[in-house]
Amino acid sequence: MTEQRVSVEITNNIAHVKLNRANKLNALDMPMFIAIRSTIKILRKNREIRAVIVSGNGDDFCSGLDVKSIMKSPMNMLKLLFKVLPWRSNLAQVVSTGWQTIPVPVICAIHGRCWGGGLQIALGADFRFSTPDSSLSILEGKWGLIPDMGGTIALRDLMAIDQAKKLAMTAEMFTGEQALALNLVTEITTTPLADAQAFALSLVSQSPDAIAANKRLYNKSWKGSKGIALFRESYYQIRILMGKNVHRKIYNQTHEAEQHKAFLTRKKW
Known part of the structure; x- marks a missing residue:
């Protein structure tokens, strides 16, 4: 290459x-x-x-x-x-x-x-x-x-x-x-x-969809119409929510939180 x-x-x-x-x-x-x-x-x-x-x-x-x-x-x-x-x-x-x-x-x-x-x-x-x-x-x-x-x-x-x-x-x-x-x-x-x-x-370690969308969002919306920027925020968020990566990320975060909660409960006993 x-x-x-x-x-x-x-x-x-x-x-x-x-x-x-x-x-x-x-x-x-x-x-x-x-x-x-x-x-x-x-x-x-x-x-x-x-x-x-x-x-x-x-x-x-x-x-x-x-x-x-x-x-x-x-x-x-x-x-x-x-x-x-x-x-x-x-x-x-x-x-x-x-x-x-x-x-x-x-x-x-x-x-x-x-x-x-x-x-x-x-x-x-x-x-x-x-x-x-x-x-x-x-x-x-x-x-x-x-x-x-x-x-x-x-x-x-x-x-x-x-x-x-x-x-x-x-x-x-x-x-x-x-x-x-x-x-x-x-x-x-x-x-x-x-x-x-x-x-x-x-x-x-972050969601690749969110990282890519953040790059596009800020590059395109840092200057220019506020209305268009608001539209892009909503549009990119919908695309991320429809993707598989956000569901995996939410599951992992929830699973980790539940494990941590269970650990703290055991520690109290």
């Missing part, structure tokens, strides 16, 4: 996706873009996984675009930016926006450099666990460019517009601690991969 640039290992219903170009700081070249897109397509169809963890091999999460490699051929930029429908993601954007098409939580474990395209990838996830000393940046401005890999969608939901403009215009670098203050990461930890794994395992 695209092992040259991205490795995928599935254990305990958790897909571990690793950017695998450590000798180049996991910089994005054309094979890396294509590998990430292929990985997203495959995971989107996998009904056995309950969470996805994205991390980088080596000392860095992802240092951004491999400009030298991409600029070798004028066709590369055309392949990255071309799209049939203007409102759909192109190859450059899908490595960020594509994670939201996977119906399970996607967690990024950030360490080292997370610059430019690397930050765009991380912003596309549902959660971001980062080391306090990670180096993050909307680095495109350094090259006289704008961030065009889909991260803008996440930025508008996560932070104030003036702060987003400031980061994009200056291309300044900031730490994981500063990213937490800016609401760009979910949690600061010295062991982001281990903590992402623990968090993913806690989600695996």
Whole structure:
């Protein structure tokens, strides 16, 4: 499965996706873009996984675009930016926006450099666990460019517009601690991969229908019409109640409660 640039290992219903170009700081070249897109397509169809963890091999999460490699051929930029429908993601954007098409939580474990395209990838996830000393940046401005890999969608939901403009215009670098203050990461930890794994395992024990519905509900309803949001709440809840997973969850919870009650009764005697 695209092992040259991205490795995928599935254990305990958790897909571990690793950017695998450590000798180049996991910089994005054309094979890396294509590998990430292929990985997203495959995971989107996998009904056995309950969470996805994205991390980088080596000392860095992802240092951004491999400009030298991409600029070798004028066709590369055309392949990255071309799209049939203007409102759909192109190859450059899908490595960020594509994670939201996977119906399970996607967690990024950030360490080292997370610059430019690397930050765009991380912003596309549902959660971001980062080391306090990670180096993050909307680095495109350094090259006289704008961030065009889909991260803008996440930025508008996560932070104030003036702060987003400031980061994009200056291309300044900031730490994981500063990213937490800016609401760009979910949690600061010295062991982001281990903590992402623990968090993913806690989600695996929940109803997969409810987890998937929660992701859809909040993604679609965080902004926009209140009426539509209320409709989605009711609609998704009805679908969950009609599914088999909620009945299993309720039975397990009830059974555990009855066992606990029986234990307490015996203890009194």
